[in-house]
Amino acid sequence: MRIEQAQPLWSRSWYFDFVSRDGSAGGFVRVGEYPHLGQTWWWAHVVGRDVAGATVELPGSLAYEPPFHLDDSALRMSVGPGQGEDWQLTAAGAGFALNLRWSPTAPPHEYGRGNRYEQPGWARGAVTVGGDTFAVDGPGQRDHSWGVRDWWRLGWHWCAGWLADGERFQATWLEARGRIAPDGYLLPAGGKARPVLRTEVEPGAETQAGTRITLDDRLFVFEDLAAVPLTLTAPDGRRSILTRTMSAVRGPDGRTGFGWREHNVPDPRNRPPK
Secondary structure, eight states, rough: OOOTTTTTHHHHEEEEEETTTTTSSSSEEEEEEEETTTEEEEEEEEESSOOOOOOOOEESSSOSSOOEEEEEESSSSEEESSSTTTTTEEEETTTTTEEEEEEEEEEEEEEESSEEEEEEEEEEEEEEETEEEEEEEEEEEEEEEEEOTTTTTEEEEEEEEEETTEEEEEEEESSTTTTTOOOOOETHHHHTOEEEEOEEEEETTTTTTTTEEEEEEEEEEEEEEEEEEEEEEEEEEEEEEEEEEEEEEEEETEEEEEEEEEEEEEEESOOOOO
């Protein structure tokens, strides 16, 4: 991984999410650094009967490699390798806590462009939110990303999910009028992953009936369980709203499962006049 010296928005990040097998609880953590800006973002959010979490932006840099640790009045958080290929995730803040072991279940999917990989896994441990503690034993997704990351220029969609027979899927696509191809994978239970070549969010699909997302020839319906909206502000004042949503998922043949999706929406005022 090479840091691009001339790019102020060059960033590197580590992300993990999880959902209990019955959908009763879930969450995500992310740590990301903009070394040229001297800023690090720490995110930890937990979903149960309530939603709680913390998003902290602090001056400073990360160690070159994990583990990463934060001890702040708003958030205490640790992300680091565990035994073998496992990861250990802990976080605590006002009204929430998590302590999980995150284990990969398949090799990483290397993106064809964009300096990034995505990997399905399984999380075990416990989370506390709103005074309730939930056992977690369910699917998760992680990514590791490095490169120029301008959250305020283009919108995008991202999703990842698990069906009860073991099928996994993930995709990312930018709102770039088709100029940038999507990426991701479809991984059937007991089979081999293949890359996603086509994605579609049906117009007007974000309704009470769920968000309909097509990956190649497979339709997945995401029925929202809880949403975490994050307001992101660039150094030059541009703003973007990133909404991360834990969802129940229905597959093409009625099989069910759970996952996460996100939609990044830059403020239209960010864009220069035509």
